[in-house]
Amino acid sequence: VSMSTLGWFTLVWSTLVSVNVPAGCAAPLLAWAGAWPKPPKITFQMERCMAVHMMWRRIAPDEPTIAAAHRRVPHLRLGRTGRVLEALIPAILEQRVSGIDAFRAWRLLVTKFVTPAPGPAPARMRVPPSPEQWRLVPSWEFHLANVDPGRARTVVGCARRADSLERLTNGSALVSLPGVGEWTAAEVAQRAWGDADALSVGDYHLANVV
Numbered sequence: 755v756s757m758s759t760l761g762w763f764t765l766v767w768s769t770l771v772s773v774n775v776p777a778g779c780a781a782p783l784l785a786w787a788g789a790w791p792k793p794p795k796i797t798f799q800m801e802r803c804m805a806v807h808m809m810w811r812r813i814a815p816d817e818p819t820i821a822a823a824h825r826r827v828p829h830l831r832l833g834r835t836g837r838v839l840e841a842l843i844p845a846i847l848e849q850r851v852s853g854i855d856a857f858r859a860w861r862l863l864v865t866k867f868v869t870p871a872p873g874p875a876p877a878r879m880r881v882p883p884s885p886e887q888w889r890l891v892p893s894w895e896f897h898l899a900n901v902d903p904g905r906a907r908t909v910v911g912c913a914r915r916a917d918s919l920e921r922l923t924n925g926s927a928l929v930s931l932p933g934v935g936e937w938t939a940a941e942v943a944q945r946a947w948g949d950a951d952a953l954s955v956g957d958y959h960l961a962n963v964v
Contacts, residue, residue, distance in 0.1 A: 834948030838919045839912065840882055841945035842928070845938045846908050847901060859899040867891055885916035908933030925952060 813828075815821045835841065848856040864880050867887050871879040889910055896906035911932060912919065922928070924947065925939035936955045943952035954960055 832944070832948040832950050835946055838922055838942060838946045839885060839888075839916050841942045842912055842919065842934075842938070843883075843888065843909055845941040845945075846905055846912065846933065848941070849905055849908075849933075849938060851900075855900055859901050862899040863891065863895065863901075866895065885913040888913035904933060923947065925949070 813824060815824055844856070844860055847859050851859075864883060865878075867890075868880045868883045870877075871881055891906075891910070893903070893906060896903075896909075901909075908931070912934070915931070919928075925943035928934050928939040928942060929936060937957060940949075940952040940954045943949035944954075
């Protein structure tokens with residue numbers, strides 16, 4: 755199950771796990787991944803999403819504010835999924851609307867246009883939409899999900915460029931896409947690449963978080 759910090763993917767099946775875990779807790783999950791038919795690929799994806807590479811890195815910040823934050827949450831690790839479109843489309847749906855509206859739009863579109871997860875899985879779990887599925891969503895279905903034409907065009911346009919997007923390694927090129935600005939690019943950088951320096955400029959909740 756792939757989960758972002760905003761809970762976008764709690765009902766979407768995948769072979770990734772992205773969570774914040776204390777150092778030392780990764781081993782059981784990685785051992786679990788090794789029990790699957792293709793452990794090398796799955797184990798690598800889980801290590802990447804769980805930021806295992808950061809668990810053994812000693813962090814000793816000198817700046818007082820950062821040092822205080824590190825003392826409060828020393829176990830915090832920024833994982834990365836490596837899946838650009840899966841991070842980009844939810845971020846587009848979040849543009850200029852409340853979280854509740856964005857979550858509702860995601861739920862309606864995913865429930866209607868994707869297939870159930872294979873194998874033993876909860877009844878409501880779904881496979882992530884493919885680029886082709888996003889490209890084929892009719893305009894009126896976006897309207898019924900309360901997604902305005904601008905965001906709908908951005909979703910479809912990004913889905914058409916899916917192959918190129920998956921080759922990106924940072925968010926600088928994303929802002930060249932119609933409908934994708936600094937905030938959206940930063941959200942993708944955080945989720946897909948685990949970029950600790952990607953700041954969601956203009957985010958409504960950012961002031962309260964900081």
